[in-house]
Amino acid sequence: MIEQGSRHGSVSRRTLVRGLAATGALAGIGMPFVARAAEPIRIGFPTPVTGPFGAEAKDQIRSAELAVKQFNETGGLNGRMAELLVRDDKLNPGEAATRTLELIEKDKAHFIVGALSSAVQLSVNEITRSRKVLYVSISQSDTINEAKDFSRYTFHEALNPHMTTAAVAKHTFKKGTRVAYLAADYAYGHEMLRGFKRAAAAIGAETAGEILHPFGAPDYSTFMPRLRSMRPDILCICNFGRDQANSIKQANDFGLKKAARIVVPVLLHNQRLAGGADAFEGVVGASNYYWRLEETVPSAKAFNDAFRAAYANAIPTDYGAYGYTAVRSLLMAVKAAGDTDTDKVIAALEGLTYDVAKGPERYRACDHQAIQSVLITESRKKSEMQGEADLFRILDVEAGSEAALRTCDELGHRA
Amino acid sequence: MQTLDQTVVDAPPGAVKPQRAPRVTAGFSRWRAPLSILALLTLPFLLPSQALAVNVLIYGLYAVGYNLLYGYTGLLSFGHAAFFGTGAYVTGIAIGAYGLHPLLAMGLGTVAASALALTVGAVSIRSRGIYFAMVTLALAQLVYYAALQASSWTGGENGLRGFTVSRIGLGPVSLDILDPQVKYLFVLAFVGAALALISRILASPFGAAIEAIRENETRARACGFDVERSKLLAFVLSGLFCGLSGALSAIHLSIVPLDSLAYHTSGMAVVMTLVGGAGTFFGPFVGALVVLVLEDVFSLWTPHWQLALGTVFILFVLFLPRGLWGSALERLSFRRGQS
Numbered sequence: 042m043i044e045q046g047s048r049h050g051s052v053s054r055r056t057l058v059r060g061l062a063a064t065g066a067l068a069g070i071g072m073p074f075v076a077r078a079a080e081p082i083r084i085g086f087p088t089p090v091t092g093p094f095g096a097e098a099k100d101q102i103r104s105a106e107l108a109v110k111q112f113n114e115t116g117g118l119n120g121r122m123a124e125l126l127v128r129d130d131k132l133n134p135g136e137a138a139t140r141t142l143e144l145i146e147k148d149k150a151h152f153i154v155g156a157l158s159s160a161v162q163l164s165v166n167e168i169t170r171s172r173k174v175l176y177v178s179i180s181q182s183d184t185i186n187e188a189k190d191f192s193r194y195t196f197h198e199a200l201n202p203h204m205t206t207a208a209v210a211k212h213t214f215k216k217g218t219r220v221a222y223l224a225a226d227y228a229y230g231h232e233m234l235r236g237f238k239r240a241a242a243a244i245g246a247e248t249a250g251e252i253l254h255p256f257g258a259p260d261y262s263t264f265m266p267r268l269r270s271m272r273p274d275i276l277c278i279c280n281f282g283r284d285q286a287n288s289i290k291q292a293n294d295f296g297l298k299k300a301a302r303i304v305v306p307v308l309l310h311n312q313r314l315a316g317g318a319d320a321f322e323g324v325v326g327a328s329n330y331y332w333r334l335e336e337t338v339p340s341a342k343a344f345n346d347a348f349r350a351a352y353a354n355a356i357p358t359d360y361g362a363y364g365y366t367a368v369r370s371l372l373m374a375v376k377a378a379g380d381t382d383t384d385k386v387i388a389a390l391e392g393l394t395y396d397v398a399k400g401p402e403r404y405r406a407c408d409h410q411a412i413q414s415v416l417i418t419e420s421r422k423k424s425e426m427q428g429e430a431d432l433f434r435i436l437d438v439e440a441g442s443e444a445a446l447r448t449c450d451e452l453g454h455r456a
Numbered sequence: 457m458q459t460l461d462q463t464v465v466d467a468p469p470g471a472v473k474p475q476r477a478p479r480v481t482a483g484f485s486r487w488r489a490p491l492s493i494l495a496l497l498t499l500p501f502l503l504p505s506q507a508l509a510v511n512v513l514i515y516g517l518y519a520v521g522y523n524l525l526y527g528y529t530g531l532l533s534f535g536h537a538a539f540f541g542t543g544a545y546v547t548g549i550a551i552g553a554y555g556l557h558p559l560l561a562m563g564l565g566t567v568a569a570s571a572l573a574l575t576v577g578a579v580s581i582r583s584r585g586i587y588f589a590m591v592t593l594a595l596a597q598l599v600y601y602a603a604l605q606a607s608s609w610t611g612g613e614n615g616l617r618g619f620t621v622s623r624i625g626l627g628p629v630s631l632d633i634l635d636p637q638v639k640y641l642f643v644l645a646f647v648g649a650a651l652a653l654i655s656r657i658l659a660s661p662f663g664a665a666i667e668a669i670r671e672n673e674t675r676a677r678a679c680g681f682d683v684e685r686s687k688l689l690a691f692v693l694s695g696l697f698c699g700l701s702g703a704l705s706a707i708h709l710s711i712v713p714l715d716s717l718a719y720h721t722s723g724m725a726v727v728m729t730l731v732g733g734a735g736t737f738f739g740p741f742v743g744a745l746v747v748l749v750l751e752d753v754f755s756l757w758t759p760h761w762q763l764a765l766g767t768v769f770i771l772f773v774l775f776l777p778r779g780l781w782g783s784a785l786e787r788l789s790f791r792r793g794q795s
Contacts, residue, residue, distance in 0.1 A: 090759045129755045134713035142507035164711040171620040228613035
């Protein structure tokens, strides 16, 4: 019995060794050959999977994967398939820089798309531009357009604070309107505040006062009476994420919504879900995408349908849509260039006009900023919502135009 | 007063009592710096990527510098990010704004970090234990907010950019720093030199003096050591090596994120030193390696990598209180002692 058992054991071990050797040989000989036949098009995708923007990052990954899937289903680039290499940047610029180096040096990524914070995107950009790798940023930023951070390898698919604030101000500010500002005291809040004040000056709206609050403040009760005493027609709240939900809730509690209209630079799907319908009711803001755009824009309908089919009837969100528009436009350019050569793809992207989810878009030549429409939306009253996902009402769609951007001169680009 | 003072000294709150290097491994200690460098030479072949290997070098040096103060002198600082960040920022600004030669800029960054360490040290070594940790933390936070406010210099929230070093000219040769292998060797050259220097410092009478202070401050004082000055010198040296690691990180990443000054960067030094083994020469490097590799690997597998990492840390604290390297050394000497 014992002998049999031991023999049985040794035989199986030998088989295992043989099997392993065979697998190793296959992997060593066969695989590189297969891989060489059609080297995949590798797109590195650093995004903050963990951290406060995890929900947005998840939406972006799903949308980006959809774009890759569609590209592959239509035959890829003459049989070359695309693949998405998702990396967690942990919302940390240092980590993002390391991950991007890894993607370029080890994974040999052809292109980099992604990032969801101003600092992270700028650090990724710093790595990619020095290594001459094309990067499509999908994080809201004014800085990346400016000549100092720009390079010919840098593309910015997202809206920028200048565009969104100008569109919101155009829709809500009038001559003589008194506007009070509550802004988060960091880069994002400052850029939004600057954009609004600039638009207000052009329209002729008055500044009733401004208050900066610390980033991540949980309590706004000390600011509210001060804001109220400014007697504004409009209260403009320039912050992001949980700050936005908290400050809007507390503005509600202090009855500020009855006295003034609340306006935010970006009104986002996930933040509205977190804040609740009652707190957000009547708040006006801008966004890059809202799924009900499908009623007027055919490409939005196509995008939504594909997304619903792929992800059990879910609908794409605004920040998620960036993942789709960025990757889709990049892959269209790859197809147009017929190659993954960086210079050829840059030329193709510069010449591309794409309509994949929200009407026609194109990259401006001087700063590679995507010229695109801005949606002005208003948060719906709970009783008026038609279904769970019906969060907003589209008030207006500001068509994309170069006039909405700062001029190339102002950004420091020389013609 | 005297008795009160003594009771505080005998049981410094929060301070660990790391072991002296066991006797059997003493033979190694002569060769510890060259052996460490040899071990580090193999890293790029063992780790998943060069970028990660360079990070291990940089954070390893950071933790070794920290260990000089924590593991050897017995002072638990919670503000070493200030020195790491200052080294990085000054290097970046010197290259970006003033066009200095990268080596000169790194030197400047290291000197600036040491100068800061002199100031912070002079203020903080008057206190002990948890108060010392709090003072260093508070001063480091001051530096953090100063960098946040001085955004025209530091880039504020967005971090410092625009100083990418692609080539470093050394007389007739020019190193291509964008090549990951060259960059690894470049960084290793500095880390190796720093390790040799630290090894020398620890072997000197001064090294014995700071260990005496760690073991029993009152007795060290009674033996005639100038305790205050030794502590301050240890603090400055620690700041110097942390500053150098910051300068190297600026060259490596070609950005300086504001996070490099944040308190969790200070916490990293503590965690790496504890995981590897406080008061051992090579332990902090092992700690940096384990922490960074686990982070890298786990975050590829699962979005819940923090949970996995936390569990591993708890296990370390429970079962390897002397850290990985410290426990390994102890076991080695125990076995030899028995046979």
